[in-house]
Amino acid sequence: MRTRPxxxxxxxxxxxxxxxGLLPAAAAERQDPQDRQDRQExxxxxxxxxxxxxxxxxxPHIVAKDYKSLGFGTGWAQAADQVCTLADGFVTVRxxxxxxxxxxxxxxxxxSSATRNLSSDLYFRGVRQTRTVEKLFAEPAPRGPSRQVxxxxxxxxxxxxxxxEQKRITDPACRGADWVRPVTQMDVAARFYAIAxxxxxxxxxxxxxxxxxxxxxxxxxxxxxxxPDADTLIQAVRERTADADMGSNAVAFSGDTTADGRGLLLGxxxxxxxxxxxxxQAQQTIPGELNVAGASLLGSPTISIGYNPHVAWSxxxxxxxxxxxHRLTLDAADPTAYLVxxxxxxxxxxxxxxxxxxxxxxTRTQWWTRYGPVVASADGELPLPxxxxxxxxxNDPNAANLRFGDTSLGFSKARGTADVxxxxxxxxxxxxVNTIAADSSGHSLYTQSQVLPRITDDLxxxxxxxxxxxxxxxxxxxxLDGARGDCALGRDSDAVQPGIFGPARMPTLKDAPYAENSxxxxxxxxxxxxxxxxxxxxxxxxxxxxxxxxxxxEDVAALAERGGLTVRxxxxxxxxxxxxxxxxxxxxxxxxxxxxxxxxxxxxDGGAVDVAEACSxxxxxxxxxxxxxxxxxxxxxxxxxxxxKVPAAQRWKVPFSxxxxxxxxxxxxxxxxxxxxxLADAVTELRAAGIALDSRLGxxxxxxRNGRRIPVPGGTEGMGVWNKVEPVWNAAQGGYTEVxxxxxxxxxxxWDGGRCPVARTLLTxxxxxxxxxxxxxxxxxxxxxxxxxxxxFCEKDILSSPALKIVRVRER
Numbered sequence: 001m002r003t004r005p006x007x008x009x010x011x012x013x014x015x016x017x018x019x020x021g022l023l024p025a026a027a028a029e030r031q032d033p034q035d036r037q038d039r040q041e042x043x044x045x046x047x048x049x050x051x052x053x054x055x056x057x058x059x060p061h062i063v064a065k066d067y068k069s070l071g072f073g074t075g076w077a078q079a080a081d082q083v084c085t086l087a088d089g090f091v092t093v094r095x096x097x098x099x100x101x102x103x104x105x106x107x108x109x110x111x112s113s114a115t116r117n118l119s120s121d122l123y124f125r126g127v128r129q130t131r132t133v134e135k136l137f138a139e140p141a142p143r144g145p146s147r148q149v150x151x152x153x154x155x156x157x158x159x160x161x162x163x164x165e166q167k168r169i170t171d172p173a174c175r176g177a178d179w180v181r182p183v184t185q186m187d188v189a190a191r192f193y194a195i196a197x198x199x200x201x202x203x204x205x206x207x208x209x210x211x212x213x214x215x216x217x218x219x220x221x222x223x224x225x226x227x228p229d230a231d232t233l234i235q236a237v238r239e240r241t242a243d244a245d246m247g248s249n250a251v252a253f254s255g256d257t258t259a260d261g262r263g264l265l266l267g268x269x270x271x272x273x274x275x276x277x278x279x280x281q282a283q284q285t286i287p288g289e290l291n292v293a294g295a296s297l298l299g300s301p302t303i304s305i306g307y308n309p310h311v312a313w314s315x316x317x318x319x320x321x322x323x324x325x326h327r328l329t330l331d332a333a334d335p336t337a338y339l340v341x342x343x344x345x346x347x348x349x350x351x352x353x354x355x356x357x358x359x360x361x362x363t364r365t366q367w368w369t370r371y372g373p374v375v376a377s378a379d380g381e382l383p384l385p386x387x388x389x390x391x392x393x394x395n396d397p398n399a400a401n402l403r404f405g406d407t408s409l410g411f412s413k414a415r416g417t418a419d420v421x422x423x424x425x426x427x428x429x430x431x432x433v434n435t436i437a438a439d440s441s442g443h444s445l446y447t448q449s450q451v452l453p454r455i456t457d458d459l460x461x462x463x464x465x466x467x468x469x470x471x472x473x474x475x476x477x478x479x480l481d482g483a484r485g486d487c488a489l490g491r492d493s494d495a496v497q498p499g500i501f502g503p504a505r506m507p508t509l510k511d512a513p514y515a516e517n518s519x520x521x522x523x524x525x526x527x528x529x530x531x532x533x534x535x536x537x538x539x540x541x542x543x544x545x546x547x548x549x550x551x552x553x554e555d556v557a558a559l560a561e562r563g564g565l566t567v568r569x570x571x572x573x574x575x576x577x578x579x580x581x582x583x584x585x586x587x588x589x590x591x592x593x594x595x596x597x598x599x600x601x602x603x604x605d606g607g608a609v610d611v612a613e614a615c616s617x618x619x620x621x622x623x624x625x626x627x628x629x630x631x632x633x634x635x636x637x638x639x640x641x642x643x644x645k646v647p648a649a650q651r652w653k654v655p656f657s658x659x660x661x662x663x664x665x666x667x668x669x670x671x672x673x674x675x676x677x678x679l680a681d682a683v684t685e686l687r688a689a690g691i692a693l694d695s696r697l698g699x700x701x702x703x704x705r706n707g708r709r710i711p712v713p714g715g716t717e718g719m720g721v722w723n724k725v726e727p728v729w730n731a732a733q734g735g736y737t738e739v740x741x742x743x744x745x746x747x748x749x750x751w752d753g754g755r756c757p758v759a760r761t762l763l764t765x766x767x768x769x770x771x772x773x774x775x776x777x778x779x780x781x782x783x784x785x786x787x788x789x790x791x792x793f794c795e796k797d798i799l800s801s802p803a804l805k806i807v808r809v810r811e812r
Contacts, residue, residue: 048072048158049810055792055801058767058775061283061293067148070284071155071301072162076809078280079163081768081775082298084174086160089276089299090183093190095125099355100179103362110276111194113381114205121354122209122364123201124194129352133190136402142427142496145189149405152301153188162811171770191299192404196451199432200323200396203240207375207382207394211367213335214388228384228392230470236382237321237475246271246741248316249552249722250434251516251573255442257560262751263417263438266570267305267314270724271744273765279304279745281763283793284412292412293793295745295763302408305745307757309793310415310440312749315433319521319539321475322398322432324453325384326371326482327465328391335388336367341485345370369393371482393482395489397500398451403429411437417445417510424449425503428496434517440751446515446525447508448538453478454489454499455537463487476537507534513560518549518722527553527662542658544665547720551580553662555722567758570748573722575786577713579632580720581639582623585668589638590619592670593679601680609680617694625715625723627698627784633735634693636715638682643718645674689731698784700735701727705777710784712739739765748788759791 050064050073060077064070079086089111091097097107097117107114114120127133136144145153161182169175194202201208247270255261271277279295284303294306305314331337336347350366367374371393376386384392407430410423416439424435430450437445455478463486464472468479480487492502507522508531509515515525521539522531532541545553555573559565579586593601599612614634621631642651650672652665669675686693691700698711715721723743727736748760764783767775782789792798 047811048155048162049808050076050159052077052807052809053798054803054805054807055798056803057763057779057789058773059281059283059789059792061285061792061798063285063287066286067151068155068158070286070290071152071157072159072811073155073809074152074282074284074296074301075156075159075161076163077159077282078156078296078298079160080167081770081773082278082280083163083169083180083770084171084177085276085278085769086298087174087177087180089191090181090187091179092120092276093124093128093187093194095121095123095128095354096179097121098362099357100177102357103354103359108275110272111191112198112202112205114209118354118356118362119206119209122352122366123205124190125354126350126352126366127190127193130350132399133186133193133402136193136400137186137189139402142403142406145402146406146409149302149409150185152405152409153192154185156188156301157183157185158811159809162809166812170772172772173769188299188301189402192402195297195300196398196401196404196429196431197396199240200398201373201394204323204375204381204394207377207384208366208373209364211374211376211386211391212365213367213386213391227387227390228467230467232383233467233477234471234475237471237477240381246277246317247519247717247724248314249516249518249548249724250314250316250436251514251552251556252436252438252444252446253514253556253560253565254438254444254511257513257563258442258565258750260752261442262440262753263312263442263444264565264567264570264750265307265312265314265436265438265747266573267312267436267745267747267749268574268722268724269305269314269316269744269746270742272741273739273744274769278765278769279763281745281761281767283798290412293759293791294747300405300408302405303412304408305747306412307747307749307759308412308414309755309757311411311417311420311437312439312747312757312759313411313414313420313435313437314747315430315435316517317519318432318434318448318450319476319519320432320448320450320452321477321537322450322452323394323396324455324478324480324537325375325382325468326369326393326395326480327467328369328374328393329483330387330389330391332389335386335391338369338391339483340370341483347374369482371395372399392479395453395499397453397497398431400497401429401431401451403427403496404431405429415439416441417443420445421447421449421503421508424506425494426496428500428503434522436515436517438749440757443511444513444515445508445510446512446517446522447506448522448534449503449506449508451500452537454492454495454501455480456535459487459489460536472536476539478537501535505534507531507538514556516552516556518546518552520545520549524549524553524661527557542661544656545661546717547580547584548717548722548724550662551578551583551720552722554580567748567750567760570750571760571788574743574746574748575713575723577625577629577715577721577723579623579625579635579715582621582635582719584666586618586621586623586635588668588670589635589679590615592668592675593618596676601676601683603680603684604677609683611679611683614679614683614693625697625713625719625721626786627696627701627711627713629697630694632697632715633691633695633700634682634686636719637685638679639719640716641678641681642674645678646672685731689735691731691735701725702734702736703738703780705780706771708777710777710780712736712784713786714742743783756794756797757791759793760788761791762788
């Protein structure tokens with residue numbers, strides 16, 4: 001019974017050898033001359049092919065004979081679902097957004113923080129002009145990518161190009177667009193690079209491209225302006241860390257807690273629902289070599305989050321600050337020169353020219369130092385001045401990191417959590433995430449193994465500037481004295497590159513009953529086994545946790561204590577939709593509401609508002625964000641307004657205690673002046689929009705796909721809901737009418753002793769961004785109904801799919 005499906009795979013792969021042909025030369029001719037050499041090199045490796053078996057929801061199971069062919073099948077299949085989004089991203093990393101979309105249009109923020117296309121292009125053209133990616137690509141492994149990952153990248157580009165050559169684009173977002181063009185292996189690598197620097201240089205693009213030396217009297221030391229404000233910089237870094245676009249929950253349970261002694265993993269990454277940071281679902285197989293399923297970030301030929309027959313893993317965005325600053329002491333005679341140990345060093349002037357739609361090319365300069373680019377902007381991500389005496393340079397160690405693909409490939413091949421750790425130790429390629437994993441032998445793992453500047457607490461104590469003495473303890477941002485050579489970051493003996501921490505220093509928790517993270521620091525990955533002793537740049541300890549972390553620990557600790565867990569328990573946890581904020585404050589809110597004199601409260605506009613109905617609605621609400629919950633929308637709108645009006649320090653009567661971090665702070669301070677106002681404003685808002693206070697959540701929290709409303713369960717970060725969604729409020733159109741970010745590729749994985757993992761998955765926003773695709777919203781509807789997709793991993797399950805469609809793809 002098991003032999004026949006395996007033979008079918010072998011037969012399918014054998015078919016690949018019979019395909020041949022190259023893309024027509026015309027494909028290369030449509031590219032810029034500077035790309036033609038790369039494209040010609042790629043074409044010389046023609047004849048690639050793969051077999052793609054599609055099952056329900058358009059999930060592809062890609063089979064190939066080698067890594068280059070696997071990349072080919074992946075590039076083809078991704079293009080079929082996401083060609084416009086992919087093409088848009090390739091325009092970004094080539095620095096051509098201004099050429100096609102205009103310089104002043106807003107960037108889509110998928111691959112950097114640039115607010116305008118021009119600043120995005122100035123940065124990425126600079127990367128391209130200096131051949132930064134090519135140099136990293138040429139580094140021997142593990143410093144650079146392995147041959148297998150290089151083959152995946154090369155094959156991916158060929159597969160994407162073959163799809164463009166052979167298929168017709170039906171997505172209106174780019175149908176007939178001249179910016180949809182063939183790509184090269186280096187374009188694929190550049191996308192990896194953009195993801196790697198997203199937390200560092202990519203998050204400061206406006207500051208890098210706007211930084212210019214002072215001129216006139218300012219350059220002569222007159223009118224040079226005030227120095228940076230520590231509180232403003234601290235707030236900027238905290239907002240970066242708490243970016244609502246990127247989050248996640250994940251929990252691994254060890255075999256001590258499960259029904260069969262094997263591990264369990266629930267991954268719930270919170271990523272954007274639109275644009276180039278979407279996930280895309282697939283299975284990749286090279287018979288006898290690789291067999292893995294999960295989700296890839298768009299543009300990636302490797303599985304980013306997933307599972308195989310032995311291990312499952314997920315990631316959460318970490319609290320580690322993946323960059324630091326160096327204060328430059330400038331030469332009194334030249335603000336583009338700085339001193340190190342009294343010796344003068346000139347900055348490197350990088351002149352970049354960007355083509356502009358309907359206009360003359362724009363040329364700007366950037367300034368780079370031994371530490372990295374100078375950053376300066378009055379209103380950018382990092383509000384720092386460039387004066388006659390001082391400037392600041394940003395050090396981003398991920399600017400030397402093209403290792404993410406190999407780290408992920410190592411996970412894909414792993415046979416247990418020990419192999420996951422081994423891949424992290426060898427490649428050290430994760431830029432800004434934690435890893436949570438479980439395996440079929442019953443092991444659990446949490447580790448914050450990421451690329452961080454090697455800022456030890458000792459180094460920060462010796463070398464911090466006055467600004468750094470404030471920002472490092474408060475936000476983990478080190479600002480070092482760049483004029484001192486003894487303040488260099490140094491090197492750990494086990495680190496793959498200079499200036500980063502080696503694996504031995506990473507906060508790691510092995511084989512705990514549960515290991516959980518919801519974007520707080522490593523401290524409470526397990527509340528009974530707190531992690532301490534790591535450097536401040538990784539994150540803090542002994543401080544207040546988010547409501548989402550507190551709720552998650554309560555939930556998973558209770559599950560672990562109960563024991564006998566199965567995948568079904570993971571499924572239920574994902575969709576409990578419990579509101580920790582309501583469990584802490586809901587009863588007090590309803591009670592204080594009922595006690596308001598005359599059942600009225602005063603709104604922000606000074607008017608009296610009848611809130612009596614709201615009191616009863618809140619009292620009867622079930623404290624969940626299910627689509628049929630009545631009162632959920634009212635509490636959601638009230639809680640947002642309360643958070644805006646009442647400072648966190650005044651919100652609770654019982655303050656935070658490090659001795660009881662999961663249960664404190666608590667007891668809502670209903671006497672705070674903003675409490676009644678927030679309640680009145682929420683009631684006024686809903687009534688003005690014609691929304692009943694006791695309406696079901698799903699009637700007013702929904703997305704529209706092809707003209708149909710699809711209710712969306714879940715709730716916002718501020719209320720602590722595990723199943724996080726960040727919807728966009730539009731009262732005129734009926735409430736929350738879109739989701740910007742939230743639960744994305746969800747997976748619940750375990751093992752039962754057989755050859756196939758027991759896996760349930762859900763890609764909340766579905767496989768395709770194309771409204772004309774049958775897979776534009778077909779998984780969004782199950783998400784709405786809190787239903788899961790049963791994964792088809794083994795051959796017998798794939799081949800028995802009633803939706804099975806086999807496609808043989810090849811170069812012509």
